[in-house]
Amino acid sequence: MARQLAIAGVNVLSLEYGPEVAEDDLMSFEKYWQAIRRLGYAETERALHEPGPGSWKRSKYFVYKEDVNYTTAGSASWYWRRYRCVGGRSVFWNGVSPRFSPRDFRAGSEDGFGPDWPLTYRDLEPYYDKVEDLIGVVGPLDLAHADWPRGHFMKPQPFRCGERILQKTVARLGMPDLIYTHEPKAIITRPHRGRPSCHYCGECAEGCAVAAKYDSSRVLLPEAKASGHWTLRSNAVVAEIQVSPAAALASGVRWVDRLTGKSYESRARVVVVAASTIATARLLLNSKSRLFPKGIANNHEHVGKHLKDHITCSASGFLPQLRGLKPYADEGYTYGGYIPRFNRSYQKSLGYIRGFQTQSGSGKGIDFRARGFGAALKRDITSRYESFVGAISFGERLDNPGNYVEIDPSGEVDRYGIPIVKIHSELWGDNERKMFKDMQEKLGMIFRAAGAEDVHVSESPPNPGSSEHETGTCRMGTDPRESVTNPFGQTHEVKNLFISDASLFPQQTEKSPTLTLLALSMRNADYLTEELRKGNL
């Protein structure tokens, strides 16, 4: 959004909670034996397991609950994974970038659950094209699938041995729509717009210092900066959106310098909030005024509601066919395989709606379940080192009245004096339960058919939130009583307040959200620029 506006000549001030990422802080190549010396065992482990970032390499930009608290309620304890830095999660994401399919935009009217998107695939298609051309996305060049439109793909990396075995396995299963193909990822395999090609080091999610993986701070923001219309203020914690008492308009924001604690106010003609699903809702809910006693743009009480994410199920195993394969530099970009949604032909008989997609890869793995001890154990683990296969399915979690965000009624504030959120969530409803069982069965079926050993399939889903795909707290729509913004991210109640993140999604779909959120932001930026030009804002 910032890049689009700035290159269109609009003066933009970006306020970012965290610091700029220093290249030397991206510890992509540090191994465990080095980390444990640098940080000590306790700190290394803290980063590795929930509620940590999953890797010590990212801990500098990760926000632990002790640092800035949030509370949870409901049968499942929501896990809110937060990174605070310029570029945010895009620095540490995996890059999975499928387009939504035309049917995803009208899922509500197809199965009767929830609203349709207030726009169609055709509306967004030109923006998908533009975003893919801009950031670079690899994917299957020969894709033809009912649930996944082909994008402007670059050539993907070749499959590893295990991925090829899974591809053959899946083809032989012969189910309708079931294919194992190349994962769509925002990674470039040839030089593109001044960025070098991927160097296949396998550390995508630890931050890609050369920006071969898309990362907003290294790919888009330099262009914003070059435009001469963009100013960045990092370490700026936005506390509230201010309202001009004369009209229902946002006048600017109040923010706190994270390092000095000093408060500032910035005025603007338009305020755009893109703080990520939960933080965006928190900011709106915390922006109370006489005109908006329940929070700005919340007179119909949809801000913070409709919180959704993905329910995940993972599987891992070792392929005996690959025993003895000599280790080679197959790190590549992580997870090269992808199984798009394939349940439409049979799911009715299982009594659930919506779908799941599966991301999969193969390569190196240590078998912690290997039997025995002594020299035989050592040989066994080593001979299977290059035979690991894994997969993780992401399923759509339906809107549930039990899943929402509110300002914690206890009145607790964070260290900047800003009220914290309480995240309400339920582990699953009947639909998720049935879908999860199907995910378990299908992953098990594929791994068994491939001949995998020591197969482990998740017994229950991890806590909601851990997919890091949360959406929906400021959903868009055409009816102001049923949604927070119009189809261009402009709030119904405050015409100069825009939302530009995944909180806009009215339905989750099973697909990873980032590419769609980028396309949506680009479309909304075009609309905003046009409205400014017409003098409507």
Place this chain on the structure above:
Amino acid sequence: MKAAILMGHEGSTRREALVQITSASAFWLTAGREALAGQLRAGVVSAPSVRPRPAAYHPIVDAAPSPQAFTAAEFRKLAALVDTILPRTETAGAVDAGVPWFIDQVATVKPAVRETIKAGVLWLDQHVQQESQRSFAEADEAARNRVVTRISDLPESDQESSELEPGRKLFQQVKLLVIEGYFQSEMGMMEELQWVGNQMLSEMPGCPDERRWVALPSEGAPGDKRR
């Protein structure tokens, strides 16, 4: 160090990049040798590691002057068990790779791990003494193997009071930490697993030989002539 490697990727040839990675390893090579020497000087590791060994790579953690979570006697028994679970073969063993010291660090942070190991090594001694009159740390390889075989991969017992319970728990806990520590040490990764990663490549190598490796179960094992 990392910035230099990345520059190698962007601005010069892959070969230069690799040379820089190699010189980074040379640092660990020296450090590894010193660490092992320290471990030997400390004299708390079991017999197999006392044999001098040229240390090519770094252990998982360096030896400390003395264990933090265990007594010297407990630590000797723990090291002997670690050695039994993952011995030195033609490559470094878990004791070479500093795994007992790694477990000492884990047990310092996690009281439950420490208690399981303390109770477990006591149990080991009692059981090995029944047959060989020696403590587990001093028993010969065959005697150690016999005891460890009894507690290896036992299913979780129904009754906490099972006679083997402290041994079962000990084995399960220590084996997990041995695998974790050894295969994440530089010695384990470079020498045993022959890891070749973190390279800067201009092309991703796909499966090296699909005809040999890519087979489905009913197509027979790789290289199987019946195919």
